[in-house]
Amino acid sequence: MAVSGAWRQMALGGVALCLLMMAVALGLEHIGGLEPCPLCVFQRIGVIATGVVLAVAAGHHPAGRSGRGLYALLALVAVAGGGFVAGRHVWLQSLPADQVPSCGPGLDYMLEVLPMQEVIATVLSGSGECANIAASFAGLSLPAWTLIGFIGLACFPLAMLWQAYRQTS
Template sequence: MTASLSRLSVRHWSLAGLAFCVLMMAVALGLEHLGGLEPCPLCIFQRVAVLAAAAVFAVAAIHNPAGRVGAGVYGALGLAAVAGGIGVAWRHLWLQSLPPDEVPTCGPGLDYMMELLPWRDVVAMVLSGSGECAEIDFLLLGISLPGWTLIGFVVLALAPLGLLLTAFRERG
């Protein structure tokens, strides 16, 4: 099986990663619009990471570079986007694990912060967390949504790792 996985092209790995990103976004938007769950700022940042990975995979699938450099660049960029998502999901889970007396207070909404503050301050404030990010609104099999998102990002990491495997397999 490992031999067959190592023969997949950049396009194959990229399309698989893109398809998984589409699935992750479909679930997120379905839970929001059909399930009535409003995303907190950390949830929105996780969506941005999914969209960043999707953009890398889409460009890689269209480009389909033949050499090791292209596969390596797309693999590294995809892995960076996925790693960012893993970090944000991990932070979200950590906030949810805090005892109620240690949960940060709720801050202003993301839209409000984006209008008034520089983007660096917005990122810092969102990553520091707020009370709304610590709420657990939904559990499936005892795992909260950030937990499922973390699992999704770990699975999604297989695509950029496959791109890197393809890069190491190629000859120049």
Template sequence: MGKVIYGLLSLAAVGTGAFIAGRHVWLQGLPADEVPSCGPGLDYMMDILPMQDVVAMVLTGSGECANIDFSLLGLSLPAWTLIGFAILAIAPLRMLLMKSRG
């Protein structure tokens, strides 16, 4: 039972990271005229807003999120992060599949 709980919690954490990275990749792929407007900086928001509001504002995206500041082999850092989360998902998925077989 512990392996199932650990596998599900791990998968939830990896899924959250993959969702955020995927959203960032999506923002970077938008045409310039469709990118959401820029908001205040993260440090400023964390100083004045409750954490729940900060997370909501970060997930709605802002204009500077669409800038590609770094790329490696033609992929942006959020794209590489998304690939990393996909690789990390293998371990909890394997754990859950082995538990369901055994």
């Protein structure tokens, strides 16, 4: 029983980190006045998806190794997706000014007129607005901090996966 309690605590710890990351993002948006760019929105989707998977995992609390492993893998996929977008954002911000892509249409407009596959491809290719560093803390841009958050968040499903495959039943 000790293994299952620790597994649930790891899932809830990951949910707590997701809530913290979203609270910071929403605070910066609504209190700090920073408008999220399309890549920021996709990073938020990664945080939310990870939080949902971990919350369901903690609530469902599967008894078997394969069920626990599946939840941990799903959470890890969500973390990896968000981390990829954050890494892409950091890379885009590090480009020299002459290599930054031009600004494109807004995300709302793209969602109205383009198929979802094109919206995703366009957002991931980046635009000039995503290359702007609107704010930084301790010398790192907000996407860099988000990338650090995703790296920390990955520890939870990795530990859950490790524990799921260590259990005897």
